[in-house]
Amino acid sequence: MEYGISTKCLYGNGLTSSPDTSGAISFPIYQTATFAHQAVGESTGYDYSRLQNPTREQLEKVVASLENGIDALAFSSGMAAITALFELFEPGDHIITDCDLYGGSIRLFNNISKKNGIEFTHVNCSQALSGDEYGKAFEKLVNERTKAIFIETPTNPMMNVIDIRKLAKIAEKNKLLLIVDNTFLTPYFQNPLRLGAHVVVHSGTKYLGGHNDTLAGFLVTSSEEIAQRLRFIIKTVGSGLAPFDSWLILRGIKTLAIRMERASKNTGRIVEWLLCQKRVTKVYYPGIPENPGFEICKGQAGGFGCMVTFEVETKELALEILKKVRLIQFAESLGGVETLVTYPITQTHADVPKETLAANGITDRVLRLSVGIEDEEDLIKELERVFYE
């Protein structure tokens, strides 16, 4: 029997690996670095916490069940997860990525992966795939050294939607790994592995943790072979998530479903409000029927998420909003219960080359909201105050 997603948030697939017999409802924190052996060749299944720890293992099982993967690995941050993932590749390998990605991923690829001999082609995937039923225009980017495609959908911060099924077909035909960073929509709204992706990435710091209090990252896969290679990598490079942080994320995930419901409802209301304001010149949200990604997002996800990016009339107004906000806080990050506003050009995307920013439409008038679970009336009042008072 497979549980529904809200139940999985509490119990995963119902399996528990707790060696604890006390009946504790909350999974224990195994705050230990190492584990004792009875004799040579005998192990409890745990040897050293860099390899595995029961609390981390429980978290990994829950996340694997949410994403319908055969295995999930928990890392000390989203960037640690992506860094470990890139240990699958070798000098000379070529990877196609979308041009609109989390700024930290772009920084990693441009400065570290490139130095390690990996080559990249950055492309606007939604554009390259649109108007071509078979994705032939996109496929032209593939060469004999291409190993993988790496995307986020909706993209950060411009909220472009990429057709995962279409990319999965291209990946299969050309024997490429399709990697989807699913941080924005979370497994509550979108399951890329079910759409044909091979690896899902998460910044667990965001919606999975959900409380802006812990850093974490995940890799989830549908492939036994990749799972084994990633297990070797995590124990070798040592960037696995600590027991206490694993427990915090386990606790956060318990309320993922109700947080996503509430925050996306708030987001719908805020989007409606933004669309009515003359001082707002653009609203980027896949849930707007006029958005070019609306139908694709509807076809591959159960919701449009809780992130909205918008552009205001002038840079001065953008700066004024950032100065005036009180209930909404001006801070980097997203996915927590608190509504945050970000200025991508100086924060999340500060290290992104100027040409990329311009091509993606990230100007000094663009703001990004991560909508939380406050009362929607309070959020609207706050917006009215910072825009007009």
Ligand SMILES: *Cc1c(COP(=O)(O)O)cnc(C)c1O
């Ligand atoms: C935040 C984020 C990351 C990086 O995760 P950290 O936990 O901050 O290291 C990667 N991808 C996306 C989409 C993110 O929002």
